[in-house]
Amino acid sequence: MEILMSIVIGILFSSAVYLMLSKSLLRIIIGTGLLSHGAHLLLITMGGLKTGTVPLLGEHAKSYVDPLPQALILTAIVISFGVTAFFLVMAYRAYQEIGTDNMDQMRGNEAND
Amino acid sequence: MSLLHLAIFSPFLMAILIPFFYKGFKSIHTGWFVLLLPILLFIYFLKFLPVTRNNEFVQESFDWIPSLGISFTAYVDGLGVLFALLISGIGSLVVLYSIFYLSKVKESLHNFYVYLLMFMGAMLGVVLSDNLVTLYMFWELTSISSFLLIAYWYDRERSRYGALKSMIITVFGGLSMFGGFLLLSIMGDTFSIRELIAQSDQLVDHPLFIGALILVLLGAFTKSAQFPFYIWLPDAMEAPTPVSAYLHSATMVKAGIYLVARLSPIFAFSSSWFWLVGGVGIFTLFWGSFNAIKQTDLKGILAFSTVSQLGLIMSLLGVGAAALHVDFLDDNIYTLATIAAVFHLINHATFKGSLFMVVGIVDHETGTRDIRKLGGLLSFMPVTFTIALIGSFSMAGLPPFNGFLSKEMFFTGMVQLLELDIFNLGTWAILFPVLAWIGSVFTFIYSMMIVFKTFTGKFQPEKLEVTPHEAPVGMLIPPMILAALVIVFGLFPNILAYSLIQPAAAAIIPSLVETGEKLHVHISFWHGINLELFMTLGVFALGALLYVTLNKWDKIYRLFPGKVTLNVLYDSALYWGEKGSSNLTKSYMTGFIRTYLVYIFVFFSGILAFTMFSKDAFKMETSNLASIGLYEIALVVLIIASIITILVAKSRLTAIIALGAVGYTVSLFFVIFRAPDLALTQLVIETVSVALFLLCFYHLPKLSRHEERMSFKLGNAVISLSVGIIVTLIAIASHSNKLFDPISQYYIENTYEKAAGKNMVNVILVDFRGFDTLFEICVLGIAALGIFGMIKLRLERGRANENK
Numbered sequence: 011m012e013i014l015m016s017i018v019i020g021i022l023f024s025s026a027v028y029l030m031l032s033k034s035l036l037r038i039i040i041g042t043g044l045l046s047h048g049a050h051l052l053l054i055t056m057g058g059l060k061t062g063t064v065p066l067l068g069e070h071a072k073s074y075v076d077p078l079p080q081a082l083i084l085t086a087i088v089i090s091f092g093v094t095a096f097f098l099v100m101a102y103r104a105y106q107e108i109g110t111d112n113m114d115q116m117r118g119n120e121a122n123d
Numbered sequence: 124m125s126l127l128h129l130a131i132f133s134p135f136l137m138a139i140l141i142p143f144f145y146k147g148f149k150s151i152h153t154g155w156f157v158l159l160l161p162i163l164l165f166i167y168f169l170k171f172l173p174v175t176r177n178n179e180f181v182q183e184s185f186d187w188i189p190s191l192g193i194s195f196t197a198y199v200d201g202l203g204v205l206f207a208l209l210i211s212g213i214g215s216l217v218v219l220y221s222i223f224y225l226s227k228v229k230e231s232l233h234n235f236y237v238y239l240l241m242f243m244g245a246m247l248g249v250v251l252s253d254n255l256v257t258l259y260m261f262w263e264l265t266s267i268s269s270f271l272l273i274a275y276w277y278d279r280e281r282s283r284y285g286a287l288k289s290m291i292i293t294v295f296g297g298l299s300m301f302g303g304f305l306l307l308s309i310m311g312d313t314f315s316i317r318e319l320i321a322q323s324d325q326l327v328d329h330p331l332f333i334g335a336l337i338l339v340l341l342g343a344f345t346k347s348a349q350f351p352f353y354i355w356l357p358d359a360m361e362a363p364t365p366v367s368a369y370l371h372s373a374t375m376v377k378a379g380i381y382l383v384a385r386l387s388p389i390f391a392f393s394s395s396w397f398w399l400v401g402g403v404g405i406f407t408l409f410w411g412s413f414n415a416i417k418q419t420d421l422k423g424i425l426a427f428s429t430v431s432q433l434g435l436i437m438s439l440l441g442v443g444a445a446a447l448h449v450d451f452l453d454d455n456i457y458t459l460a461t462i463a464a465v466f467h468l469i470n471h472a473t474f475k476g477s478l479f480m481v482v483g484i485v486d487h488e489t490g491t492r493d494i495r496k497l498g499g500l501l502s503f504m505p506v507t508f509t510i511a512l513i514g515s516f517s518m519a520g521l522p523p524f525n526g527f528l529s530k531e532m533f534f535t536g537m538v539q540l541l542e543l544d545i546f547n548l549g550t551w552a553i554l555f556p557v558l559a560w561i562g563s564v565f566t567f568i569y570s571m572m573i574v575f576k577t578f579t580g581k582f583q584p585e586k587l588e589v590t591p592h593e594a595p596v597g598m599l600i601p602p603m604i605l606a607a608l609v610i611v612f613g614l615f616p617n618i619l620a621y622s623l624i625q626p627a628a629a630a631i632i633p634s635l636v637e638t639g640e641k642l643h644v645h646i647s648f649w650h651g652i653n654l655e656l657f658m659t660l661g662v663f664a665l666g667a668l669l670y671v672t673l674n675k676w677d678k679i680y681r682l683f684p685g686k687v688t689l690n691v692l693y694d695s696a697l698y699w700g701e702k703g704s705s706n707l708t709k710s711y712m713t714g715f716i717r718t719y720l721v722y723i724f725v726f727f728s729g730i731l732a733f734t735m736f737s738k739d740a741f742k743m744e745t746s747n748l749a750s751i752g753l754y755e756i757a758l759v760v761l762i763i764a765s766i767i768t769i770l771v772a773k774s775r776l777t778a779i780i781a782l783g784a785v786g787y788t789v790s791l792f793f794v795i796f797r798a799p800d801l802a803l804t805q806l807v808i809e810t811v812s813v814a815l816f817l818l819c820f821y822h823l824p825k826l827s828r829h830e831e832r833m834s835f836k837l838g839n840a841v842i843s844l845s846v847g848i849i850v851t852l853i854a855i856a857s858h859s860n861k862l863f864d865p866i867s868q869y870y871i872e873n874t875y876e877k878a879a880g881k882n883m884v885n886v887i888l889v890d891f892r893g894f895d896t897l898f899e900i901c902v903l904g905i906a907a908l909g910i911f912g913m914i915k916l917r918l919e920r921g922r923a924n925e926n927k
Contacts, residue, residue: 013745013748014759016855024844029769043786051792058749064798067881077867077883080800081888083798083801084801087801087804088808091808092903103913113715117714
């Protein structure tokens with residue numbers, strides 16, 4: 011399962027990088043979204059998969075899955091959400107002000123060249 | 124802090140007061156206040172002569188940064204006191220001269236004297252420091268104050284160019300020298316020059332020795348305008364003439380000479396030292412004198428003559444190093460070169476100082492320094508003419524002036540190289556006397572040019588802006604004093620010999636101090652009919668002949684193409700340096716985000732792949748894997764399908780929804796991987812995110828751009844595939860390399876016992892690792908405020924411009 015997940019994570023990373031290298035601002039933000047999904051899955055995969063029951067003490071199980079990566083991912087999810095939301099609104103405002111979402115046209119002031 | 128330290132720092136203290144004098148006493152020329160200080164310093168340094176005469180020294184020290192072994196150790200020996208007297212003595216004369224040269228009304232005198240005093244203090248610091256770091260500090264201070272003085276008339280383009288050029292070259296040398304000093308201190312484990320000298324015999328065999336030697340010499344050669352670094356000196360002539368007289372003839376350009384002389388006891392045993400110092404010096408002598416003749420500006424001639432004379436002193440110091448190798452000889456005649464170097468150093472300071480002042484007078488009273496416009500000034504300026512005559516004849520090496528004596532000693536030193544059979548000298552040795560002799564012929568010619576082209580010949584009043592007349596007496600006194608010294612030292616060289624030259628020479632070659640008696644003998648031995656006398660006569664004869672026929676042969680200067688001079692090399696090096704670095708920066712800083720991302724990703728995957736390969740870190744361990752069920756396969760298929768949809772989607776909406784599908788699949792993965800809190804959060808957040816995406820991009824008005832599928836780019840695909848493969852490989856390898864058990868057992872055991880909770884993830888978030896959560900809340904708060912600000916704060920362009 012871990013090897014399969016590693017491959018899925020690799021696919022997520024590949025497609026995220028491919029999207030981030032594109033011209034459209036929207037695709038770049040979608041790429042960052044995929045990248046954070048990949049990172050979260052990587053975290054949980056590296057913690058070991060399905061080694062026990064859910065990390066709730068009421069279950070009285072012999073073994074539990076590692077709770078620490080889950081706490082880390084929870085923090086990461088919230089932070090990446092905050093950043094994504096900020097980026098999105100920024101892209102939206104840029105779109106409104108500049109009238110383009112093509113990164114090639116967002117090159118600073120041409121007069122500086 | 125002793126009186127000696129106070130003396131060295133007094134110019135800096137005085138410099139602080141200058142603006143107050145300038146503002147407070149408008150009616151008195153600020154220079155009069157300054158004048159007192161160098162005179163006092165001169166008298167103070169005279170006090171050391173009886174001490175140094177017996178080859179003793181005075182040392183005063185105070186700690187600067189004791190933990191690093193950096194102290195300001197002032198150290199006065201024969202060499203130091205000689206330079207200190209030159210600096211303060213000529214400093215007094217230059218200040219006196221500048222009082223009459225610079226107008227009280229037109230010039231900003233406070234700047235001038237502040238810079239000049241800074242320079243004087245820095246120069247005293249250079250020659251009296253025993254600590255290498257302090258020496259370097261003062262060395263750079265002389266560079267900076269010289270820069271300020273050259274650009275004194277900063278509204279002139281040429282002044283700024285000259286100042287920048289001298290700054291670049293001398294600071295380049297200064298930094299090299301500092302590198303050399305650091306190597307020396309690593310070798311000897313001390314910053315003190317005296318302690319380094321004491322262990323000089325061990326330093327020679329150190330592997331860093333030759334590096335230190337070259338770096339230190341770079342510093343000395345750039346400062347003392349040796350070939351090929353002399354090019355800054357002619358351009359530094361844009362400075363006011365008192366500055367040229369002081370800095371660029373008598374003092375600063377001798378800092379390199381001082382350095383070579385001071386460090387001779389450490390380096391002189393090496394044959395590289397002999398070859399570099401002697402060889403570069405003798406070639407500079409020839410090259411400077413050869414180029415001086417084609418100058419038409421009087422200060423240009425003097426600049427090249429300074430270069431040439433400095434080469435002379437430098438070569439004598441190099442040859443003087445030979446003395447250390449022949450100490451088995453009973454009659455150690457080679458020390459003569461060192462004595463000649465010191466003697467000529469004094470002589471050059473006197474006659475070159477007076478010549479610069481003379482040129483300043485001519486410039487001041489006629490309005491030009493161009494020898495093509497000058498001529499026949501003899502009847503207008505008899506006193507100036509006399510001084511110029513004395514100075515030039517001394518420079519040319521005519522008797523009875525002091526230049527004659529030092530030129531004779533110079534020839535003696537060079538001729539004696541022929542008898543020396545060390546350093547594979549062999550046939551090369553002949554080059555030294557030959558170049559020296561040719562250089563002297565040229566020196567003779569340009570010395571004659573300075574006097575006779577300016578003061579004799581046809582008077583051309585139509586080319587002059589003002590009617591020439593004799594200078595005010597205050598301007599004449601300083602060069603008169605110097606000219607008098609030229610004659611006095613020429614007729615009675617022995618007043619210098621025992622008080623100044625012998626202690627200074629002893630400081631340069633301390634290992635021969637025990638044979639000090641012989642030094643006495645050679646100095647007093649100053650006439651006799653020998654080969655050198657005939658060489659001098661030859662110089663006079665050929666020089667006079669060539670001077671008279673100057674118009675016939677000066678065409679050879681036109682044979683050299685103008686494009687291969689060192690100045691062109693310097694200018695184009697600067698130009699191409701700037702252009703090259705600009706082009707280089709432009710070539711990789713394209714302004715496209717994509718380009719920078721490519722750098723980042725290529726570097727990321729490249730460096731990781733390299734590390735994995737070089738450490739052979741690939742590993743696949745299959746024993747501890749979890750099983751794969753049907754659900755998982757379905758989810759994997761789902762997530763891959765969603766990703767492909769994103770990549771090939773034509774409309775934004777499809778891509779956004781497919782991203783949502785990826786997010787929900789991830790949350791289903793969390794369900795399968797026994798992470799209920801994660802699944803919950805992921806579900807909610809993905810919903811909100813997708814809503815935000817839709818809000819931002821679906822409701823935007825359609826622009827004219829029609830939506831299209833992402834076009835396939837091979838380069839991007841290769842980069843992204845390599846990133847993905849690297850991540851996969853690292854994930855598999857690291858999962859197969861578990862070195863320690865996880866620490867989670869502690870959390871599982873103590874979640875209820877110590878923290879009174881049953882949900883381990885939540886207890887970790889708020890109890891065990893609550894700080895993470897606190898700042899994660901901060902992140903959300905900041906994001907919310909940022910979004911609010913972006914939406915609310917809208918300075919429209921028109922209104923923003925109005926408000927400006």
